[in-house]
Amino acid sequence: MVFVQSSAETAGRDLLEVRGLTKIFGTLKACDGVDLTIAKGEIHALLGENGAGKSTLVKMLFGSLEPNDGVISWNGEPVTIASPSVAKKLGIGMVFQHFSLFEALTAAENIALSLQADTPLSTISAKARALSYSYGLPLDPEALVGDLSVGERQRIEIIRCLLQTPDLIILDEPTSVLTPQEADKLFETLERLRAEGKSILYISHRLDEVRRLCDRATIMRHGKVVGHCDPRRETPSSLARMMVGSEVKNAERPPSATSGDEILGICGLSRKPAGPFSMPLKNIWLSVRAGEVLGIAGVAGNGQSEFFEAVSGEARQEAGDAVRIRGQQAGRLGISARRLLGAAFVPEERLGHGAAPRMKLSENLLLSRHKTDRRAFIGAGGFVKSGAIQSAAQRIIKAMDVRKSAPDPEAAALSGGNLQKFIIGRELDRQPALMVVNQPTWGVDAGAAARIRQALIELARSGSAVLVISQDLDELFEMSDAIAVMHNGELSKPIPIAEATLEKIGLLMGGAEPGHAHVSAETADAS
């Protein structure tokens, strides 16, 4: 293998060694005595569920968090990484999960900011363009970052990091916003860097990627290192078991009783961009029938949020028949009116959008259902029936197995997964005829995610229509009866799950036109 290049003098020597690293937030030990070594010329995977402490660990390695205890050694020397600039000087580069880009600046300016001060500004455009093509991540240096899709922003992050030629590259979930084809290009680049003797710390939820790419893996759970392994010798399910600590079941999808009535009809929906950095929607047609789960795939930032707002009524349309719910024209109706037609909506952002963070769960329940459950929740004279709301909240908590610290805690006090279970349960409790969910399991751990998926499938099988927008292809393949792809504000025809392959969907996500014609011919046959 290419490994021979890391010659005798460097082989076996650790680039980075971490001993007993601990970080405490209040009473929570986010990292608890973590040990980690990264050798020169290896790709090292860091695995764990959300909240396992991975991000906290890498933030300490990059100097943006200060450890409470523990030693970091770089090339055998103990070092204190007091700030990101110290980390950069040592030769550590990082690609962040949550972007650290400047929206009002161009791609080239964003890159310039992290290069050495003596690099002339005028040459950066050309350099960035050349490098981006050689790494298979093409980029327009003059484009404003605010105008770019999330996938393109990720490319800037990666190129910005590579231009600094670091010895250790930390990648935090780099492929979550790339199409499968773009991810392949990234892997080639990473393998090339490994051959050049660079080390890579790779954080990902996608176990297939880890098995394909990484030489070693360190697994974290609840802030502690629970194991090491060679990912190439493991299976995705054995890796998942190590991460979660117990067996993870996939959701079961019984065959659907097809050809129900149309519950949601989208007819020629178009929308102008709402802000300078948002995506217009172009002539979208879609029909979701009773009994089916329809998935919408796509790289983030291709109009999914704008589409969700148009369907939920956060953004009303001029034409009433652009959105039809159970045969009624709903395009001009607001959110509550659409809920009264039997629809339920779960937005992507949990805190601040799906729930009011500083209000109790029962109050959040009342906020979303005061119109639809008026008779149950509001008594004579407009007074709130708190007893009825409390018991409904407890019913939802029990049905969805929401784990909480107090009987009726504030929404912000719940972990992401538990809050999402509550929000989904709050809508399911109404038995809606139409359920529209944006990113149902984003940032939710595997156990809770499986429960949410199962609940949505059961809702569909009981005769409702379910529309799921997600970036997680595995999730869509697990749940959906058909998958449509959103790209650049346009929606493809739905592909029945029996005909859908990762490759086909991936091509559509990247905007490939030839596949489009091919696919629509197929669906025409199928319908």
Add this chain to the structure above:
Amino acid sequence: MGMAESILLTIATAATPLLIAAIGELVVERSGVLNLGVEGMMVMGAVCGFVAAALTGSPWLGVLCGILAGALFSLPFAFLTLNIATNQVATGLSLTLLGLGLSSMIGESFVGSPGVRLPNLFIPGLTELPLVGRLLFGQDPIFYLSILLVIAVTWFLFKTRTGLTLRSVGDNHASAHALGIPVIGYRYGAVLFGGACAGLAGAQLSLVYTPQWVENMTAGRGWIALALVVFASWRPLRVLAGAYLFGAVTIGQLHAQALGLGIPSQLLSSLPYLATIVVLVLISRNRRLTMINTPASLGRAFVPDR
């Protein structure tokens, strides 16, 4: 000197303090800090400039003292908002109140005492040119400085690396910190520069515009400068246009009042504010351009998590 020429001259003199204070505040806001203390720093510059000039007899020393006073007076604001992350709006407002009170105290015994005016430049030959001679070649040094400032700040913000870094700090301080940029350091620099500019603008009032000390002599100019920055979408050349428009309408309505056109004087007095806002709103209609130029972390306290 003809009537038209003298009107043009007064317009320039009226616009200069607004322009200088607004350019300073523009740099502050581009770094993501909202300093509502412009009025207070300006009035401190005015009183310290006047007192220094009166005591030493040198208007030049007066200008220097005005600049220093403005910069020094911005330091407590910088410390409070940047080091201990107090609310920028409340801190800025208190700075203005403090400045107004403190300046009255310092200047109490100087009310009514004769002032020293900064001499105008005079270039033989060029200054005698009709209409524009005095305007372009016969003004006080602060006028030329104000024009230089606009050019220098434009060049600094959009052509230099330090300017780019400053804008990035104002756009997203968390990202800037993650890149290893010293966010607090850049903001200190910007706030001090804004203070120095406000001090200079104040000194212009008490050493050029009306060479004397009157309590609260800034008369709300600091607030107008603040509004100019926002309505000019944080772009230096638009600040220049706005300041001169405001100066022109101010002088114009004074002349209109003198002519006795039968329009209520209160209405005429409000014209400069109205006209400036209307025009700047019209030119900032391009929402995209406004969004791009608006510092996204404006007014948000930065506390790096450690």
